[in-house]
Amino acid sequence: MKRHSWRQASLIMVSLVMIATMFSACSEKKAPEAAPSTDIPAEEVKFPASLTYWASMGNAGTVMKSFSEMGAYKELEKRTGTKVEFQHPPSGQEADQFNLMLASGKLPDVIEYSWGGVAKGPDQAIKEKRILRLNELIEKYAPNLSKVLADRPDLKKLVTTDEGNIYVFPFLRPEQELLTFMGPTIRQDWLDKLGLQVPTTIEEWEKMLIAFRDGDPNGNGKKDEIPFLLRDINVAFVGAYGITDGFYREGEVIKYGPIQPQYKDYVTMLNRWYKEGLLDKDYATTDGKLQDAKMTGNLLGSLVTYNGSGVGRYMNLMKEKDPSFKLVGAPYPTAIPGQKALGQADSPFAGVGAAVSASASNPEEIVKWMDYKYGEEGHILFNFGVEGESYKMENGYPKYTDEIMNNPDGLPVAQAMAKYMPVNWSGQFVQDKRYIEQYIELPEQKEAMKNWLDADRSKLLPSLTPTSEESSSYASIMADINTYKAEMFDKFIMGAEPIDNFDKFVETIKSMGIEDAIKVQQAALDRFNKR
Known part of the structure; x- marks a missing residue:
């Protein structure tokens, strides 16, 4: 969530030009097969046995080597049975590694990235069969995300492209308190x-x-x-x-x-x-x-x-x-x-989320797996982590434990959180306002939030x-x-x-x-x- 220096911004813009060239090059190669039809009955779709997943480490990079060590993902594997092979670019090299991955044409099943900022845009990535259009897959196999978007048409408008495509399982921040920091x-x-x-x-x-x-x-x-x-x-x-x-x-x-x-x-x-x-x-x-x-x-x-x-x-x-x-x-x-x-103020959706590669052999199963994070259990898991370890329920309120708020190893709250869940940077789930209510724990932080919110955003x-x-x-x-x-x-x-x-x-x-x-x-x- 940090601002980039102008030099970093310039490098990012140059990277976008590089990506545009690579998309063009990729389109000349043999495109992956189109996604299978969505004729499989929803009740017959199971969680995938395994999948490959590319994502930046975010705040977790300081406390672990892979998301496979994160409490939320370890618990998710227990609940779904899905074994995830994570692929992480080195910190600071995300854009370059993303470019190289696209140029190679060898894509993992899931790619978590800031797709909204990719040159030529996500619509072109769909046309060139790099990633899948997800509308029909979400409608049939992702009831939890479908409900989120049905309940919040403003969010659905943000996650839908100008050509009508939904291209990721999105990272959503629906409350203003989550957008002003x-x-x-x-x-x-x-x-x-x-x-x-x-x-x-x-x-x-x-x-x-x-x-x-x-x-x-x-x-x-x-x-x-x-x-x-x-x-x-x-x-x-x-x-x-x-x-x-x-x-x-x-x-x-x-x-x-x-x-x-x-x-x-x-x-x-x-x-x-x-x-x-x-x-x-x-x-x-x-x-x-x-x-x-x-x-x-x-x-x-x-x-x-x-x-x-x-x-x-x-x-x-x-x-x-x-x-x-x-x-x-x-x-x-x-x-x-x-x-x-x-x-x-940030946007409730800034183009960040997890796309499904067009070369994935089991998109229905992958969609079902990602949709788990938008249901009640997955929502709690990816916002608060593992019950009894990183949070405990108090009168229906998921309260972070001392493992997070007063870490025995002296870790700052952001890093202590990263050991259990990606709530304070990104992912594919809906960020919970109860996270920020605890993350900004000091009276001075709460007053800052109140004062910074008192501004024009029109x-x-x-x-x-x-x-x-x-x-x-x-x-x-x-x-x-x-x-x-x-x-x-x-x-x-x-x-x-x-x-x-x-x-x-x-x-x-x-x-x-x-x-x-x-x-x-x-x-x-x-x-x-x-x-």
Whole structure:
């Protein structure tokens, strides 16, 4: 769930172009046989004896070598009798390994991936007989997922492509509390020491940052405080101006934030803050490890961070070192008092899920096996793990045990969870809100969630999919634009490029093809609205 740096984003876009080429190459080879018909009576279909399953390790990579060691999958094998041979790409090499797998034409039975972001899109993958269209298989052999989609037409719209295909057993997050997990975060103890309230506007933020710079809130008699760390700032402050750092919509019209006049106001503000010492001068070279050192070293006053790995982790790290240490998740600030800013929120379905390979010999059995996770027993298993080990039922509420919440080996909650279930990153099941109610256990985390939810999300886009014809050119255009935009953003902030050259920046982005990219996104939104 972490944001990518611009360099990572650029690599991802380049990977999409590579995938498009590989799909094209694959289509020239002998395609796998089409899926068998769904004439087998549902009552005659059994769980498969075995299957092969490709998936990223996610958070589990730090505590195990394979999903076969995970509590939920070990228990699933006991219940279904299905032996799963897991295949995991090395961490950080997922896209490259996915590309190579597609190019080889030798696909496992199940592929768990972010299919919505694959170049040419999942519809083309179905046409080229790489993966199966699942609509009829789900309707006949997956009663649990069928019920989920029937009960939530909004989710069914998201998991169905523009051409009417359902292509994965999806990872679904149906509640808003599961979709908002990061935001602006401030040292509450510094606010208290300086007699300040939690800021809600850009003007109030600036006054607070000045006070952090000049008021010696860390009490060491030195002017060494870092008022704000710029990492991931585009999530925090650009929304104050009613735009995003990428594509968004005004009504049903697609726009691109960095070429709007409001973006100039945004970078002008950040440039002023940088010159006045309100931003970390070394923000561009500050990684996660250095960020941790600045926060735990009592130097950093505010930043954008996650509720679990940020607010919760820092509170726990500092509770013995500095009992007065306290964080507060602040509302997304607005540039206009009384008007809500745009906030962060993921899509309930972002294209992540498990596809069935077109070469699988027993798709009906595989579909039945995957559908188990959407039933009541499977839902509990993949959200809470093994009863008596990772959770226990208390008045009908699945409560995580100390094995998870206070791990005897000292594992953070996220890693302790990963030993038993994939609930805090991905999979093919419906994420349960009762997970997040316990994962954000501290009062500071609960307040952060409440404040971050109090934001406008009306301009955020659903997950959109370009057509196969649009995909390659779009990926190429945006790879170049994202690289250029990120470089110029830093130059504007640090003063290496005069703000007066903003119009030239806009014209350059236009010359790189942004209008064509906007047309692709507009067409995708129009198709989405017609689903």
